[in-house]
Amino acid sequence: MLEKFLAEVHVPEQVEVNALDSYMNGMLANNAITFSEDDLPEQGSDHNSALFITLKCRDTTVSKVLIDGGSGVNIIPLIVAQKLDVNLEKLPPSSLTIRAFDGAKRQAHGKATLEIKVGPTLFSSVFQIQESAGSFNMLLGRPWIHQAGAVPSTLH
Structure with a gap:
């Protein structure tokens, strides 16, 4: 469609x-x-699946990008930032302490503005870089959702 x-x-x-x-x-x-x-997954509307997409960042395809309307920040795990060759020594500091899914509080290592390509559209988005072992390679929260004017559907 x-x-x-x-x-x-x-x-x-x-x-x-x-x-x-x-x-x-x-x-x-x-x-x-x-x-x-x-358009529903096999299990119908009873599924509890998260919304993941794939995008491009620095000429690299990044899978397992979590769209999370419950997050007030965009996050990139430290290990993924390193793989994308983000210069961690020149990052502006971040004063944010981020509460993880498990309730633990973690200080962000810094923040980086990265250009990401979602579908045909380029976005310049600020990411908090934090050491985490999550189930995602990037997390796009409300800052990106609002910037993109997206209406994410976890149902479909």
């Missing part, structure tokens, strides 16, 4: 700039992105 919509999107040259919003809203209303029962 999304691929069909993107393939059909065409804005005529004669559309004036101040009418563009109305034009796009009309197209979106007629071509809403929706999900059906066919």
Whole structure:
């Protein structure tokens, strides 16, 4: 459905700039992105799976990127930052103490602004770098979700 919509999107040259919003809203209303029962995982709506995506960062494909609307920060584990050749010695310090999933508090090693590519879109996002052994290679929290204007669906 999304691929069909993107393939059909065409804005005529004669559309004036101040009418563009109305034009796009009309197209979106007629071509809403929706999900059906066919889009559910095998276990249906009873699943409790997290929402993971894959993205590009520094010309490297990064899998197991957790989308977490409950997190107020974007996080990258120290070991992943090292693999992406983030210069840890030149990081601006971070005064944040981050509470992990297990309730433990951990000080961030620093913060890094990284360019990430999600689908066709580039984002420049601030990540807190922390030593953690989580089940993710990156965590995109509310700062990125709001920046992207995303509406994540853990159901589908």
